[in-house]
Amino acid sequence: MNRSFTNTESTNQNNKLATLSERLVYALKVLGITQAELARLIGIKPQAIHYLCSSRSKKSSFTYEIADALKINSVWLGCGDGPMQLEDDLDTQLISSQKRVPILDWKQINCWTNQDKEVNNTSVSINEWILTNSDVGENGFAFRLHDKSMHPRFDQDTIVIVNPEKTPQNKDFVITYMNEISDIVFRQYEFENNTTLLKPINMAMYKIIIKNKDDLILGVMVEARWQSYYK
Secondary structure (H helix, E strand, O other): OOOOOOHHHHHHHHHHOOOHHHHHHHHHHHHOOOHHHHHHHHOOOHHHHHHHHHOOOOOOOOHHHHHHHHOOOHHHHHHOOOOOOOOOOHHHHHHHOOEEEEEEOHHHHHHHOOOOOOOOHHHOOOOOEEEEOOOOOOOOEEEEOOOOOOOOOOOOOOEEEEEOOOOOOOOOEEEEEEOOOOEEEEEEEEEEOOEEEEEOOOOOOOOOEEOOOOOEEEEEEEEEEOHHHHO
């Protein structure tokens, strides 16, 4: 596929591309990407992309996802402002070098990691995302701590970023599906005397868990964002 284009070309087209639909059709043509391929990239039905391309729509709830998948300027796609691709913008280069992962709640984690067999991660409705330079694998995700089990090292609402493909090493922090109680915990992984322990930091309030063979490690923490990170 020929995916090359120039900013001059896209800028000159701005006056002709009055709607999001027109800009999307133009971008797909320039990049050599089909509607079906775009639908596959963002995980929606091809009919939705076909409708968006043919309806002269001025906005879409998928604007950011489409721009991210096509590696184009989301402001240009949504509003028609600026070039189609900000090749020389340092902020854009920084963002494009990062991986975008979803911030999930406990129920969504079950779906994302296929613990809920009725659904898969493409059907999880994501409302919040985070960018990271850490190695999160192909299906990395993040979550917020909702208890004080890991206090004081990790406060409540700390955002934990996880690589589900990483094999845990001694002293790693892991998220684990506890089969007997059908719940998820975040603990420190320790292997002692042929026994796998899941240890809280706050041992005054929480007990050490002995991992059973049916319990499943869902991923290893690769990064944590404390609330002070955002202040």
